Amino acid sequence: MLSQYKTVYCGGEAEIIEKKSRFIATVQPVKNEEEAIAFIERMKKKYWNATHNCSAYVLGEHFQIQRCSDDGEPSGTAGKPMLDVLLGEEIHDVVVVVTRYFGGTLLGTGGLVRAYSSSTKEGLLASKVITKMYGQKFSIETDYTGLGKIQYILGQRGLTILNSTYTDKVVLEVLLPEALIQGVLAEIREGTNGQAKMEQMEECYFANIDGEIRILSENSLHNP
Numbered sequence: 001m002l003s004q005y006k007t008v009y010c011g012g013e014a015e016i017i018e019k020k021s022r023f024i025a026t027v028q029p030v031k032n033e034e035e036a037i038a039f040i041e042r043m044k045k046k047y048w049n050a051t052h053n054c055s056a057y058v059l060g061e062h063f064q065i066q067r068c069s070d071d072g073e074p075s076g077t078a079g080k081p082m083l084d085v086l087l088g089e090e091i092h093d094v095v096v097v098v099t100r101y102f103g104g105t106l107l108g109t110g111g112l113v114r115a116y117s118s119s120t121k122e123g124l125l126a127s128k129v130i131t132k133m134y135g136q137k138f139s140i141e142t143d144y145t146g147l148g149k150i151q152y153i154l155g156q157r158g159l160t161i162l163n164s165t166y167t168d169k170v171v172l173e174v175l176l177p178e179a180l181i182q183g184v185l186a187e188i189r190e191g192t193n194g195q196a197k198m199e200q201m202e203e204c205y206f207a208n209i210d211g212e213i214r215i216l217s218e219n220s221l222h223n224p
Helices: 033-046 079-088 108-125 144-156 178-191
Strands: 004-010 013-018 021-029 052-059 065-069 094-101 128-142 161-166 170-177 197-209 212-216
Touching: 004 021, 013 108, 021 108, 033 052, 033 065, 033 094, 052 079, 065 079, 079 094, 079 108, 094 108, 128 144, 128 178, 144 170, 144 178, 170 178, 170 197, 178 197
Parallel strands: none
Antiparallel strands: 004 128, 013 021, 021 094, 052 065, 052 094, 128 170, 128 197, 161 170, 197 212
């Protein structure tokens, strides 16, 4: 399991014009190959009158599944450049379809490669790309004496407190990235002289989305 990886949270769409040819890139997050194929078919139906609907997708922790299609364009001028952009950006579990409406002027092999690469990049820029991080959610119980120390330790690492409950004790809920768990827990134990009680609540993926830390479920990847 990867400790972190880039993926698309919300798909997007972008268009570029090259010598009067329109290139429309549509990006979508997907969980499996069936979803990718279904999305490509939907785009072909949506843009049924287009000259070409070229596609590329990558799936898996180590990009185990890589597929692309030139959809009638000269071999290697469309799908492969699109796939190269996805791999170059190291974005996982995503599909992109670039729809072309021919403008009457041939672009040549180099021109096609540049157009399909550029439109794919623009499609990604129009999408919300996030870094999913694997970690664990913890409940930390402390007295008021230890609260400031714990807040300082978390703040030094840039870790967000999800929730705080104040009674005769203080209970904090925090998300800790996998790589930081042992170090942070050890610091808290030392900083509170072993008085803080720390309990693991759940393992999860999470991400910073628009400045807010969100826990991501299997269904969290979506289109707006």
